[in-house]
Amino acid sequence: MAYAIEAHGLRKSFQTHEAVRGVDLAIRQGELFTLLGPNGAGKTTMIHMLTTLLRPDEGTASICGYDVVKDAAVVRRHISVTGQYAALDESLTGWQNLTLFAGLHGYSRKDAHALAAELLGSFKLEDAGSRTVGTYSGGMRRRLDLAAAILPAPQVMFLDEPTTGLDPQSRRELWAAVRHLVKNGTTVLLTTQYLEEADQLADRIGFIAQGKVIAVGTPEQLKASIGGKTLTIRLAEGTDLAGICHLLANEHGLTAHSEEDGLTVKAAVPEAALAHAVIGNLISQGIMIDDFALNEPNLDDVYFALTPDRGNGNEVAT
Known part of the structure; x- marks a missing residue:
C-alpha cells in the first residue's frame, strides 16, 4: 500500500520535556486523517516535524517517499500548510490574491488568470471574486486561503485547526471545500478542536496523548471500541x-x-x-x-474514555 505520510519512532524533546515519544504513523494517499488530542499532547510538534520545521531527535519520517530531514527541500515542494489565519492581502480582491499567488508559483499571466477563475468556481467564490478580501466573511477567507494553498498542486496538505473561530455555517462551508480537496486526490492531515468536525470529515482518526498515539481507526471503529x-x-x-x-x-x-x-x-x-x-x-x-x-457513543465519549484525566467539555484543544 502506498503511504503519503509515514513516521517511525519519532521523538522530540524541548529541554527536559519530551513532547513526542516514539510515534509511528502511516497515512494513505488520498486519505483525510485527523489528529486529535488534548493540550500538550504533541500534535503541533508532530506537524512541525512532518513539515520540515523541526528536526526529529530520533526516528524517521517521510512525505511521498522523501525523508523530511535528508530531502527537506523536496518535501516542501510536495506539501502545503494552512493554519488558523488566512495569509491573504485584504486590500486585494479574491481574484487578485489568487493571480498573485499563481505568479509567485511560476504560472504565466494567462495561466494565472485562468487558474484563479477555476479556483474561485471550485470553492464557490466566483460571485465574490471581484470584491476585496477585507469584505469577506471568516468562512470565505478560509476557503480562499485553501484555494491559494493548492495553487502549487501539493500532494499532501496539512490543515492546522483551519475552522477555529468560525461560525457553524462557515465551518460547514469549509468542510465542503476540504472534501473537494480529498475528492481530487489530495492527502490531508487535519488537526482540529472540534470532535464533530473529525467525525464528519475523517477517513481515520488518530488520538495522541502525552506524546504517544494511543488509538487509530475510523470514527465507527473508535466508537465501537468503547462498547x-x-x-x-x-x-x-x-x-x-x-x-x-x-x-x-x-x-x-x-x-x-x-x-x-x-x-x-x-x-x-x-x-x-x-x-x-x-x-x-x-x-x-x-x-x-x-x-x-x-x-x-460518539467521539466525545471516545475522547473521555481514552483521556479520563482530562477536563470537561466537548472540544479538544491543541
Missing part, C-alpha cells in the same frame, strides 16, 4: 456533579465525567439494564434529574 451505550443525565441546578460522578464509580463501577455546562454527567454503560438501575438509584436518593437519555 455499550452512553448514559447522559441532566441534573437540576445546584447538584454536586463531582459527587454524582463518585457515586456512579463507587456504587455502579462506572467512569463518569461532567460536561462544561455544569449540569450534565455522562458515562459509558455496557447494557441498558445498568442504566435503568443507575437512574432508579439516583431517584431513590432524592437526586433531582431533569432529563436522561441512552444513546450510541
Whole structure:
C-alpha cells in the first residue's frame, strides 16, 4: 500500500520535556486523517516535524517517499500548510490574491488568470471574486486561503485547526471545500478542536496523548471500541456533579465525567439494564434529574474514555 505520510519512532524533546515519544504513523494517499488530542499532547510538534520545521531527535519520517530531514527541500515542494489565519492581502480582491499567488508559483499571466477563475468556481467564490478580501466573511477567507494553498498542486496538505473561530455555517462551508480537496486526490492531515468536525470529515482518526498515539481507526471503529451505550443525565441546578460522578464509580463501577455546562454527567454503560438501575438509584436518593437519555457513543465519549484525566467539555484543544 502506498503511504503519503509515514513516521517511525519519532521523538522530540524541548529541554527536559519530551513532547513526542516514539510515534509511528502511516497515512494513505488520498486519505483525510485527523489528529486529535488534548493540550500538550504533541500534535503541533508532530506537524512541525512532518513539515520540515523541526528536526526529529530520533526516528524517521517521510512525505511521498522523501525523508523530511535528508530531502527537506523536496518535501516542501510536495506539501502545503494552512493554519488558523488566512495569509491573504485584504486590500486585494479574491481574484487578485489568487493571480498573485499563481505568479509567485511560476504560472504565466494567462495561466494565472485562468487558474484563479477555476479556483474561485471550485470553492464557490466566483460571485465574490471581484470584491476585496477585507469584505469577506471568516468562512470565505478560509476557503480562499485553501484555494491559494493548492495553487502549487501539493500532494499532501496539512490543515492546522483551519475552522477555529468560525461560525457553524462557515465551518460547514469549509468542510465542503476540504472534501473537494480529498475528492481530487489530495492527502490531508487535519488537526482540529472540534470532535464533530473529525467525525464528519475523517477517513481515520488518530488520538495522541502525552506524546504517544494511543488509538487509530475510523470514527465507527473508535466508537465501537468503547462498547455499550452512553448514559447522559441532566441534573437540576445546584447538584454536586463531582459527587454524582463518585457515586456512579463507587456504587455502579462506572467512569463518569461532567460536561462544561455544569449540569450534565455522562458515562459509558455496557447494557441498558445498568442504566435503568443507575437512574432508579439516583431517584431513590432524592437526586433531582431533569432529563436522561441512552444513546450510541460518539467521539466525545471516545475522547473521555481514552483521556479520563482530562477536563470537561466537548472540544479538544491543541
